[in-house]
Amino acid sequence: MTNYAKRIDKIVSTEILVVGAGSAGCNAAIASAREGRKTMLVERYGFVGGTSTYILDTFYGFYLPGKEGRKVVGGIPDLILDKLKQRGAMLLRPNTYGAGTGITYDPETLKVVYEELLTESKVDILLHSFVVDVLKEGNRITGVIVVNKSGFLKIEADIVIDASGDADIVALAGLPFDGIGSHEPVQSLTTTFRLCNVDNEKAKTFTKNQMWAWMKEANASGKYWLPREEGSVHITTLPGVMATNMVRLSLPDPTDIVELSKAEILGRRQALEYFRFMKDYLPGYENAGFLNFSTQIGVRETRRIFGEYTLTREDVLSARKFDDAVVECGAPIEDHNQTSSTVWAYLPEGETYQVPYRSLIPKDSENLLVAGRCLSATHDAHASVRSMGQCMAMGQAAGTAASLAFTQKKAPKDIDIKQLQKTLVANGAILNLRQEEPV
Numbered sequence: 267m268t269n270y271a272k273r274i275d276k277i278v279s280t281e282i283l284v285v286g287a288g289s290a291g292c293n294a295a296i297a298s299a300r301e302g303r304k305t306m307l308v309e310r311y312g313f314v315g316g317t318s319t320y321i322l323d324t325f326y327g328f329y330l331p332g333k334e335g336r337k338v339v340g341g342i343p344d345l346i347l348d349k350l351k352q353r354g355a356m357l358l359r360p361n362t363y364g365a366g367t368g369i370t371y372d373p374e375t376l377k378v379v380y381e382e383l384l385t386e387s388k389v390d391i392l393l394h395s396f397v398v399d400v401l402k403e404g405n406r407i408t409g410v411i412v413v414n415k416s417g418f419l420k421i422e423a424d425i426v427i428d429a430s431g432d433a434d435i436v437a438l439a440g441l442p443f444d445g446i447g448s449h450e451p452v453q454s455l456t457t458t459f460r461l462c463n464v465d466n467e468k469a470k471t472f473t474k475n476q477m478w479a480w481m482k483e484a485n486a487s488g489k490y491w492l493p494r495e496e497g498s499v500h501i502t503t504l505p506g507v508m509a510t511n512m513v514r515l516s517l518p519d520p521t522d523i524v525e526l527s528k529a530e531i532l533g534r535r536q537a538l539e540y541f542r543f544m545k546d547y548l549p550g551y552e553n554a555g556f557l558n559f560s561t562q563i564g565v566r567e568t569r570r571i572f573g574e575y576t577l578t579r580e581d582v583l584s585a586r587k588f589d590d591a592v593v594e595c596g597a598p599i600e601d602h603n604q605t606s607s608t609v610w611a612y613l614p615e616g617e618t619y620q621v622p623y624r625s626l627i628p629k630d631s632e633n634l635l636v637a638g639r640c641l642s643a644t645h646d647a648h649a650s651v652r653s654m655g656q657c658m659a660m661g662q663a664a665g666t667a668a669s670l671a672f673t674q675k676k677a678p679k680d681i682d683i684k685q686l687q688k689t690l691v692a693n694g695a696i697l698n699l700r701q702e703e704p705v
């Protein structure tokens with residue numbers, strides 16, 4: 267606890283506090299509030315959705331890759347899909363390869379869909395608010411300090427869910443973490459961008475491999491700077507609008523803000539280079555206009571907590587099941603490492619591994635959970651489990667668990683797991699649980 271305490275202008279209290287309104291945080295807050303808990307959601311930007319609304323437009327992880335393409339995420343995430351569908355703001359991009367079928371949505375509509383669900387669930391939403399410190403008594407987090415234009419606010423909470431992506435609360439609480447600073451470099455960063463006025467029909471006349479060959483050719487000509495000679499461009503819910511995932515930048519620590527600032531600038535420069543290439547080389551893009559950069563550069567990986575269990579590459583590739591499973595995942599390991607190509611490794615066809623609840627509980631914590639990309643997983647396992655479908659499912663699990671911990675007056679690590687799983691399944695979550703042994 268630092269000297270912020272001297273400057274506190276206001277104190278509020280809540281039962282469950284969720285920090286970060288991305289895929290994990292929004293689902294955690296909705297789950298907790300729907301279980302009847304007084305829930306507050308704090309977000310540094312002026313809108314919700316996190317990476318799903320400020321960088322991306324396609325949920326992966328809902329469907330398995332492979333012939334069967336089974337759906338493995340449900341519950342609150344389905345309510346989100348229903349609302350997107352009702353507004354005509356969603357389409358399926360069937361895929362048996364890559365990360366499986368993607369659900370492409372309009373990110374602006376998704377902001378409103380989340381706002382509606384959060385409001386209907388009676389979540390207290392605090393936007394434009396950055397959590398800068400935590401208050402602790404022993405291993406217990408008693409609250410956080412938030413800074414915003416109104417001043418310094420203290421939020422007291424019974425249970426805190428760190429859904430900041432970067433495990434900010436874990437770091438501020440002085441708990442150890444992996445990821446940045448460990449022996450393996452974190453995944454690369456990408457500024458996404460969207461183009462308008464593309465001729466959709468003409469754009470169908472070339473393959474991804476052809477585009478990659480043209481990228482190589484353009485680089486070899488010495489007239490272009492395309493650090494990643496692959497990447498993708500895809501249709502969106504809007505005619506003539508295409509979205510890309512092409513830019514690649516490497517940083518040893520994306521939480522180093524000086525370096526991140528440089529990366530933002532370089533990322534936009536790189537994006538404009540790819541745009542120039544696309545206009546010059548790709549059929550259908552001759553008259554394309556540059557619509558927008560992502561609100562900020564996309565950060566795939568930073569801090570990963572040390573949890574009660576750490577998910578591993580072997581767990582992923584052997585489709586391992588756990589007694590305390592709370593999420594199913596069949597997404598391959600998709601490592602956008604810091605070289606020019608992405609490395610893929612698949613689970614056996616049609617299978618899933620499970621995320622154990624323990625991966626959401628930071629070691630040595632009493633009333634803290636995490637959800638989303640900062641869970642406890644090795645670099646490789648993280649490269650599979652970080653898809654938005656799984657982040658949403660982790661959020662649902664953490665929000666439900668926090669509510670149970672509150673009502674059972676227990677630490678999150680001591681709650682009744684069977685009760686948690688029962689509640690999740692009753693609320694639509696997809697979990698293939700082992701049958702109870704007959705007594």
Ligand SMILES: Cc1cc2nc3c(=O)[nH]c(=O)nc-3n(C[C@H](O)[C@H](O)[C@H](O)COP(=O)(O)OP(=O)(O)OC[C@H]3O[C@@H](n4cnc5c(N)ncnc54)[C@H](O)[C@@H]3O)c2cc1C
Nearest residue numbers: 286288289290310316317326397430431564565638639654
């Ligand atoms: C370039 C890129 C491409 C990707 N492509 C795909 C894809 O196509 N499909 C897919 O499914 N997944 C994709 N992923 C992965 C996926 O998007 C992320 O793993 C996932 O969105 C993470 O969700 P989250 O809720 O954990 O974190 P985030 O969505 O990052 O949410 C964290 C939230 O916390 C807020 N926050 C952070 N710190 C604080 C603080 N101190 N105080 C207050 N608020 C704070 C942030 O503003 C943000 O809203 C991609 C990721 C990147 C970067």
